[in-house]
Amino acid sequence: MSKENTIDQSMIKLPLVTKIAYGSGDVACNLVFGVITALLTLFYTDYVGMSPIIIGNIMLISRVFDGISDVIMGYIVSHTKSKWGQSRPWILWSSIPFCLSLVLLFTVPNSSQTVQMIYIFITYNFCNTICFTALNLPYGSLSAMLTRDSKERDMVSVFRMAMSPCGRILVGLCTLPMVKMLGNTKEAFVITASVWAIIALVLLMFCFIKCEEKVVIPAREEKKEKVKGQGKKSFMAVVTNKYFWIVCFLWIFQNASIGVVGILLPYYSKYILLNDTWMFSTMYFAETISIVLTVMICPIFMKKFNKRTLLMGGALIAIAGQVIFMINPYSFPLAVAVAIIRGIGAGPLNAVVFGMLCDVVEYGQWKTGLRQEAYLFSAGSIGTKIGPGLVTALVTSLLTAGGYIASSTGGAVQPQEALDTIVMLYQWGPLCVWVAVLICGLLYGLDKIYPTIMKELAEREARGEM
Template sequence: MNENSTPVLGNEPKLTVGTRIAYGFGDTACNIVYGMISALLVLFYTDYAGVSVATVGLVMLISRIFDGTSDAIMGVIVSKTKSKWGKARPWILWMSIPYCVSAIALFTVPQTQGSLQFWYIFITYNLTTTVFYTAINVPYGTLSTMMTRSSHERDMLSIFRMSLAPIGRIIAVTFTQPVVKLFGDDQAAWVKAMTMWVILAFIMLMICFVRCKETVHIEAQESKDSKVSLGKSLKALLGNQYFWACLILWTVTCVHGTIVGTALPYYCKYLLHNDTWMYSVLYLGETLTLVVGAMLCPFLLRRFGKRQISLVGAIVAVVAHAAFLLNPGSFTWALVTCIIRALGEAPLTAVVFGMLGDVVEFGQWKTHIRQESLIFAGGAVGFKLGNGITSAIISKLLDAAGYISSSGTSVVQPDSALAMIQNIYIWGPILVWVIAVVVLALYKLDNKYPAIIKELAEREARGEM
């Protein structure tokens, strides 16, 4: 039996295409800002603000401690939230403006002594990622499980989310460098570019808030929530084996984006000797392929299920990126292999949030505790820890290899730095997608899900969780 024959609790209606698009706009908006942070912020700090890679790496490494904690706290806050708009939805409204303003502040680094730059970067980076991004993204992810209990409809929300999210990265990553060049190729140009992007992000967040309503209400859960202690909730979460599987898989997709987004600008600039258009073309090629691949997933899901298409795709991603080793100095070959790799990445990227929705139902079946916000918050911890630690490791590796930071001036990098840039870009993605292959090979929830959802329907009919 495949997942589309799974019974739907509550006999819920199909979500409209407009609602799915509005939901996807939420992640488009988040990726406009977070795409800049994960892909281009290190380059901005080192080559435009003149901050050393050691300082950047230290900020990002220390920040992970606070960032991981904030996700767990936000998960608890969402579960306790009561408003006329629901639990998760109001946070999109409340946090949109602070998020956009703090994103602009990231690029107004003062030209002053190193210690003051460190504290400015530390404060603005944490306000944006630790506080405001968390306060939007955890509720936003949770919202999908509060809009519908249909596994198929959650898959469709995940697919629309991941079809539209890359558009945010295209805006932020592909178009930013040409726009920066147009505006003067200095620090002020980055501030102007970011201001443009956050205005667009704010509009999209408001569309998401208006169109996406919370419709899932479980009477047994509402009476039980106040009686479940935090310790018991955490024990249930940590004992959910499929939560750990999805956390790793979500982290893989994000870490891959951070490795490619961070290392590829350096690769194009110093190994392909082009810092104007090559990076934008490669990133655009990969991102558009991800969008097309995600759009094809609904047809593949009907026949093969989430786990099967994700596993085959992960294997394709490993093989395609390994093939880049055949001619690492060719831009044409880099473009071909990154497009094939993106086709492999697309299935897991498209359905991972649908998988997390299934994990919510599995957790309720296993422990009699429903944990929408904690599961998505826990997943976000992995994603942000993975991104931050990856960025910090890349910064430390570049520093150890003797990379020379600059502030708009042309420099000649030592051979050790060039070799490190090449190794990071080539071997990093291969490693993370091998991890995805192993986890997906062990993932069995798709087969168990129909029986689980049937039992939950019977329990809830009796007023039980």
């Protein structure tokens, strides 16, 4: 491939099957991630009998290891060479351990609390710190290697974020009913998790087979051969990329919004609405399907508005919905209506956040001469861990402070202070997250200069430069 047509060759139009296959990968991740964010804490407190604050601390401490594993995995992926490319092979290599790790989360032994704590810590880190990192980081960076056409990458992001909630919808609608049908025991959770693991594995294999890396930049390959020991330079290029930090926080808040609702909704349904089956499923489905439908129509608005405008508009809608919820937080119809409004508000952020991170890759190359898909996605992927981790730690700490009673039978009667804490968290938690998203949107200005960046990069690469 000649240097003169490198950009043109990389600006390919992706076939529909590639976009669907890529989205299927995140459906698989969200089958697992949906169970972890929405139901794992409830399983540990109401079926294993662990204190909420113990679970919260385990998950928070695990984020330290997550951060280390993300950096290490970014380095490994950036130095991977195989017949399948740089990021793609990791989808194949990590899929089976990842799916197996979901099942292991629920096979907590009937033993002393100390043994159970150790088991939970080990299996939680095996799933999140090792398996999820080894899969999700290269999966994310793969999107920047499919094409360099910004509009095509936006569409890949749209397919990903329109399809990914389908995994959460499936587990949200079916997990608790399946568990109750199978006896409402710990063993029932293991069987249900096994079903999700098998489905996830099939989807990940489809993603691997149909998503091929197409972006090849000769100038970068030449630079790799000429210059060694660029670790410090690469690190500084990431930490000084201002738009990376903005998008990283958006990624954190996107996952925090999922986490705060996902963790609290089972408790809100069970103890406030007194129905943790169809009411929980209805609200979970209402919000998630609203996200999906909104993401699907976002391409229409992308023709008229930039990414920043869309995500800020969505944040305002989500904030408005949460304010409406405060009128009567004990009303099921109002809770469903607000879940729909909140889902509509979340749609734009879900549609654009990964396209924004791909744009940050181009910005980083333009600014520093270094193209760092793996490093940027590895650092950015911390958002998928920090967001839910902080939310889980905060929620479980406040539940414990409110006097929440854990029980291995799930039948404990909660004190009024614990019930008030659940309502307070479900009111204010999502509101705080969406205010933070709005602030990040105000600080993001990459959309305006992106066309100029791509023009200059094309000229540089035609000269054999980065």
